[in-house]
Amino acid sequence: MIRKLFNASSSLSQPTQWLVDWIRGTESDSGVDVTIENALGYAPVWYAVSKIAGHVGQLSLNLHRKLDRGSEHADTHPAYRLMKARPNEFQTAISFKEQLMMHALLTGNGRAAIVRKGGVPVELIPLVPNCTHTCLVEGKKWHIVTCSDDDRCAWVEGGPTKFRDGKVYKIPDEDVLHIPGLSYDGYAGKSLLTIARNSFGLGIAARKASSRSFKNGSRPGVIIESPKGMFRDDEDAKQFITQFNDFHSGLDNAGRAALMREGMSVTTLQMSAADAQWIEQRRFERQEAALFFLLESILGDDSSVSYNSLEQKNLAYLSNCLNKWLVKWEQECDQKLISDRNQRSHFFKFDVDELLRSDARTKMETLSAGIAARIYSPNEARLKLSMNPYEGGDEYANPAITPGNALTTEDVPDESDDIAEVQDSNRLAIVARMKHLIGVESKRASDSAKRHPDFNNWVNAWYPKWQKTLAKAVAEFGGDQQVASEYCAKNKSQLLDVAGTVTKEGLPDAVEEVVNNWTNKAEWLADSILNEGN
Numbered sequence: 149m150i151r152k153l154f155n156a157s158s159s160l161s162q163p164t165q166w167l168v169d170w171i172r173g174t175e176s177d178s179g180v181d182v183t184i185e186n187a188l189g190y191a192p193v194w195y196a197v198s199k200i201a202g203h204v205g206q207l208s209l210n211l212h213r214k215l216d217r218g219s220e221h222a223d224t225h226p227a228y229r230l231m232k233a234r235p236n237e238f239q240t241a242i243s244f245k246e247q248l249m250m251h252a253l254l255t256g257n258g259r260a261a262i263v264r265k266g267g268v269p270v271e272l273i274p275l276v277p278n279c280t281h282t283c284l285v286e287g288k289k290w291h292i293v294t295c296s297d298d299d300r301c302a303w304v305e306g307g308p309t310k311f312r313d314g315k316v317y318k319i320p321d322e323d324v325l326h327i328p329g330l331s332y333d334g335y336a337g338k339s340l341l342t343i344a345r346n347s348f349g350l351g352i353a354a355r356k357a358s359s360r361s362f363k364n365g366s367r368p369g370v371i372i373e374s375p376k377g378m379f380r381d382d383e384d385a386k387q388f389i390t391q392f393n394d395f396h397s398g399l400d401n402a403g404r405a406a407l408m409r410e411g412m413s414v415t416t417l418q419m420s421a422a423d424a425q426w427i428e429q430r431r432f433e434r435q436e437a438a439l440f441f442l443l444e445s446i447l448g449d450d451s452s453v454s455y456n457s458l459e460q461k462n463l464a465y466l467s468n469c470l471n472k473w474l475v476k477w478e479q480e481c482d483q484k485l486i487s488d489r490n491q492r493s494h495f496f497k498f499d500v501d502e503l504l505r506s507d508a509r510t511k512m513e514t515l516s517a518g519i520a521a522r523i524y525s526p527n528e529a530r531l532k533l534s535m536n537p538y539e540g541g542d543e544y545a546n547p548a549i550t551p552g553n554a555l556t557t558e559d560v561p562d563e564s565d566d567i568a569e570v571q572d573s574n575r576l577a578i579v580a581r582m583k584h585l586i587g588v589e590s591k592r593a594s595d596s597a598k599r600h601p602d603f604n605n606w607v608n609a610w611y612p613k614w615q616k617t618l619a620k621a622v623a624e625f626g627g628d629q630q631v632a633s634e635y636c637a638k639n640k641s642q643l644l645d646v647a648g649t650v651t652k653e654g655l656p657d658a659v660e661e662v663v664n665n666w667t668n669k670a671e672w673l674a675d676s677i678l679n680e681g682n
Contacts, residue, residue, distance in 0.1 A: 180349040182341055184254055190352050192437035197253050200441060204473055205246035208232065208499040209481065214492075222494055226268050227485040231496065235260070235272040244272065248327055251277050253441070256337030258327035259291060261304050261319055262484060269485050272325060273301060282336040290337050307528070325478055325484050339542060344440045351433040398603035418634065428525045442469040462503050474498045575674055578625050582670035590613060590663035593643060597659035603647050611640045627677030635673060639666070 156382040168627060180186070187193045192510035209231045222228050235244040248258035255277040280294045293301055294316050299315045329337030341348070372392070379385040438445070444464060481496040515532060518524040524532075527541035592610070600606045619632035650658045 158174065168206075180353045182345045182349050182562055184341065187254065187341055188346050188350055190348055191436070192434045193348060196438060197250055198471060199443070200253060200473065201246045201249035203247045203470055203503065204477065205242040207474070207502060209241075209477060209496055211486075211501060212479075212495055212497055214280075214494070215459055216369070219324070219495075225490075225494065226270060227481070227496075228466060228487065229480065229511070230272055236274075237422065239274075244274065245477075247274055248325075252327045252329050252337065252473070254339070256331075256339040257328040258283060260325040260479035261291075261293075261301055262323045262325055263304055264323070267487065284335055291321065291326070292325045293317040293319060310418060325480055327473075328479060340440060343436075345437055347433075347440065351437060360679065371414070378412070444468060464502060466500060470503075474500070573651045575678060578674040578677055579670045581625075581672055582673045583667055585618060586666050586670055589639070590666050593663050594656065594660050598656045603655060603659075604644060607640055607643050607647070613635050622673070625677050631673065631676045637668070 156521060188197065194475060211222045211225050211228040211231065213225075218298040223232075231241060231245075233241055235241060239247070244260070248260060250258075251274075252258035257277060257280070259275040259277070259280055259282075261273040261275055262269050263273060275291070275293055280293055281294075283290055283292065301319070304319050304323045328335075330342065330493045331337045372389075379388065382458075445461075457587040478496045478498065482491070482494075484498075486494050500508075515529040519526055519529055522544040524540050524564075525544050527537035530537055530541065592614075596610075598604055615632055618636060619629035622632045623629055643659065646658045646662055
């Protein structure tokens with residue numbers, strides 16, 4: 149019976165995806181099989197899946213109970229524990245959500261069977277995509293699970309035998325937590341591995357071709373020309389090349405001088421236009437992979453969108469990519485894990501505050517403004533800073549205008565440790581931001597030393613722009629923009645001095661040696677900013 153229903157959903161005009169993959173295979177136009185393992189081995193796909201699935205996993209999905217005004221965590225409800233702590237006996241909440249999100253991102257459908265006892269959800273069992281098919285039978289949505297040896301599937305609502313036929317389980321949709329991707333038919337998501345097969349296959353093929361090129365050593369770094377008749381036979385020539393390579397190859401021999409005798413000459417092979425185009429093509433493939441996941445930026449892409457702060461960058465990521473997945477999780481959990489009688493009084497909600505965490509200075513200013521506007525009480529603000537409450541801190545009062553009830557010295561708790569902790573956190577935030585900016589500056593200087601035909605002109609043209617960027621970051625922490633001017637002047641002068649003392653060939657190594665010490669300047673920048681702020 150179950151097998152007939154399973155096969156009934158596939159026809160010549162509308163074949164199911166498992167049947168299409170079985171007939172056509174997973175080979176792309178580039179000749180590369182695009183499987184889950186191959187796709188995850190492609191760095192842009194691994195980055196995108198890990199980022200999105202990881203964030204869905206780490207963000208808390210809490211069950212709330214509505215109050216007359218506001219809401220509170222419904223921590224006594226069984227569904228609260230499933231999404232907060234332990235969905236099943238072998239997974240934590242983060243690993244469970246991460247697994248279902250990876251299934252949804254790559255195959256279009258993340259599914260988990262809901263085990264109930266007396267109508268109460270007690271366990272969520274992940275269903276592997278290649279063993280599960282979603283279909284409509286007589287207008288009702290079902291999930292057909294095959295090849296699964298997990299006996300717990302038999303304990304889905306309805307008893308151990310009601311929906312079982314050998315090793316095939318027919319589970320009604322109300323007993324499956326289903327997170328679909330973009331859908332054409334409305335009941336099952338489209339597999340991204342199928343839709344993006346040719347794009348991912350091209351990127352994987354390019355990586356393989358590059359690896360084979362390095363393995364085979366098909367392109368030498370130098371060409372040595374010798375006068376006619378210098379080597380009498382092949383053995384003499386092979387012996388010379390072997391000795392030359394032994395003397396110059398390897399990291400320990402980098403930079404050793406070469407002596408060419410009796411009219412021999414050496415020609416160094418530079419990067420060709422074809423090589424540059426190859427690199428550009430690899431960069432485009434990374435960008436294209438990011439587009440399939442709706443990511444505005446991907447690591448290693450210098451042309452991606454830039455933002456004034458990490459908070460703004462995460463907000464754009466949340467709005468354009470992550471939020472649609474969060475809403476799907478919330479609505480699916482509302483429908484499947486909350487009983488009908490509790491639908492109006494309970495709801496699931498992700499806590500995105502961790503993702504939108506701002507720097508220490510901005511957070512302090514925001515909380516202070518919230519207290520002044522009577523949105524937060526002092527103790528609520530202290531809780532957001534992971535600090536203990538104090539007596540009398542639960543009142544909603546503007547400390548700047550509320551008269552009377554002034555605390556005496558004896559009433560005010562000793563908060564010197566808390567103040568020092570906040571100051572240390574602020575300094576750590578400044579150092580981290582400055583180290584990131586210095587890292588960007590160092591990379592740009594190193595890359596330009598290798599590629600730019602006139603390094604001095606690049607330094608003179610680039611540093612005025614970079615000074616504005618650094619000055620803006622300094623101002624965000626309350627520092628004087630003159631700090632950025634002084635810092636940039638020193639680094640600019642240092643690069644120009646180095647460029648004037650080495651040859652063009654030795655410039656990249658010399659610049660690399662200089663910029664390697666720049667990260668230590670983050671501490672100086674932090675001290676300068678805090679001193680200016682005080």
